[in-house]
Amino acid sequence: MEDKSLCPHCGEKMKKWSVPPMSTWSAEYFYVCFNDECSYFVRGWKHMEDTTRSACSYRHKYDPETGTSGPLPVWSDEAARSQIMED
């Protein structure tokens, strides 16, 4: 069994992240990689700067309800950290 709570980009254990109630996602929480050294996150800054000229990036997220993973957009290292759920 593949451990879905591990980030596929850096191998770090992802954190449970509380989904904002105003969002369009139905899940209660996602697993999100909050490793600032994660290659996915690091590459995102450059990619977004090159393609959209905006200073933002994204972190890897996994939605345990739908079983899908994808980017969670963030605008700074600290963004979205307040929604981390400690076990």
Ligand SMILES: [Zn+2]
């Ligand atoms: Zn990662």
